[in-house]
Amino acid sequence: MDLKPLMQLSYGMYVVGADDNGKPAGCIVNTISQITSENPIVALSMNKNNYTHDVILNSGKFSVSILSEQTDPTVISYMGFSSGRDTNKFEQVAYRMVEDMPVLTDHISGAFLCKVVGSYEVETHTIILGRVVDTFDYNDDIPPMSYRYYHQVVKGKAPKNAPTYVKEEVTAEQPEEExxxxxxxxxxxxxxxxxxxxxxxxxxxxxxxxxxxxx
Ligand SMILES: Cc1cc2nc3c(=O)[nH]c(=O)nc-3n(C[C@H](O)[C@H](O)[C@H](O)COP(=O)(O)O)c2cc1C
Missing domain, CATH: 2.20.28.10 (Rubrerythrin, domain 2)
Structure with missing residues (x-):
C-alpha cells in the first residue's frame, strides 16, 4: 500500500506533560486533535512504550504546550528522542509546573491542561481522551509549529514510537554516495x-x- 497520501494529513507539534508523583514527565507528540466543541475534548495517541504513556494514565491528567516556529529545535531533540525512564529531560528545557504538570515557558503558542476521561487501546498505541479544564499563555504573534514545518524547515525526523513514523528508504539512486x-x-x-x-x-x-x- 502506498502510504504517501497519509503524509498529507496535517498535525501540530506539542510537548505533552504529566505528573510523575510531583516530578515532571513528558515527551513530544504530533497527534493531538480537538474532537468535541462543548467542554472540549482532545484525543492524543500515545505509544505504549513511552514512559509518558504510563505517567498520564496513572495520574489521570496531562498538560499540552503548543510549540511555535520559534521553539528551539533542541527542545524537540531532548523531549522526543530520549526517555524519562533514563534521564530527567526537563533539566534541559525552560518550564514551570502548573497543577503538578510541566508547561514550557519559552516560545510556545499556547498551553492547556486536560483531565483524562477515557482511553482506548489500539495495537501499539493508546488513544487517550482528555477534557480541557484550563487554557493559558495564548500567543498569536508567532505561528504554531506544524509537523510539515518541523520536517521541511527544521529538517526534523520522527522516531519509531511516533504514530506517524515512516521508515526512511535509502535508495540506490546514487550508488556512489556514502x-x-x-x-x-x-x-x-x-x-x-x-x-x-x-x-x-x-x-x-x-x-x-x-x-x-x-x-
Ligand atoms: C516529531 C515527533 C513526533 C512524535 N509524536 C508522537 C506521538 O504522537 N505519540 C507518541 O506516543 N510519541 C510520539 N513521539 C515520540 C516520543 O516523543 C518519544 O518516543 C519520546 O522519547 C518518549 O519519551 P518518554 O519515554 O519520556 O515518554 C514523537 C516524537 C517526535 C520527534
Whole structure:
C-alpha cells in the first residue's frame, strides 16, 4: 500500500506533560486533535512504550504546550528522542509546573491542561481522551509549529514510537554516495561522516558519531 497520501494529513507539534508523583514527565507528540466543541475534548495517541504513556494514565491528567516556529529545535531533540525512564529531560528545557504538570515557558503558542476521561487501546498505541479544564499563555504573534514545518524547515525526523513514523528508504539512486544513518533518530547523513570532526553530533538528536552506522 502506498502510504504517501497519509503524509498529507496535517498535525501540530506539542510537548505533552504529566505528573510523575510531583516530578515532571513528558515527551513530544504530533497527534493531538480537538474532537468535541462543548467542554472540549482532545484525543492524543500515545505509544505504549513511552514512559509518558504510563505517567498520564496513572495520574489521570496531562498538560499540552503548543510549540511555535520559534521553539528551539533542541527542545524537540531532548523531549522526543530520549526517555524519562533514563534521564530527567526537563533539566534541559525552560518550564514551570502548573497543577503538578510541566508547561514550557519559552516560545510556545499556547498551553492547556486536560483531565483524562477515557482511553482506548489500539495495537501499539493508546488513544487517550482528555477534557480541557484550563487554557493559558495564548500567543498569536508567532505561528504554531506544524509537523510539515518541523520536517521541511527544521529538517526534523520522527522516531519509531511516533504514530506517524515512516521508515526512511535509502535508495540506490546514487550508488556512489556514502550514507550514514543515526541509529537513535533515523537522521540520514549524506557523504563521508568520517571527515566530520570528532565532536560532530547528529543535528536532530545530538548523539555523537559513534551512534551512526554506514549503509
Ligand atoms: C516529531 C515527533 C513526533 C512524535 N509524536 C508522537 C506521538 O504522537 N505519540 C507518541 O506516543 N510519541 C510520539 N513521539 C515520540 C516520543 O516523543 C518519544 O518516543 C519520546 O522519547 C518518549 O519519551 P518518554 O519515554 O519520556 O515518554 C514523537 C516524537 C517526535 C520527534
Amino acid at each position: 550514507i550514514y544513518v543515526c541509529t537513535v533518530c533515523g537522521y540520514v547523513y549524506h557523504g563521508d561522516l568520517t571527515k566530520e570532526p570528532d565532536d560532530y553530533v547528529c543535528p536532530i538528536c545530538k548523539q555523537g558519531k559513534d551512534k551512526f552506522v554506514k549503509k
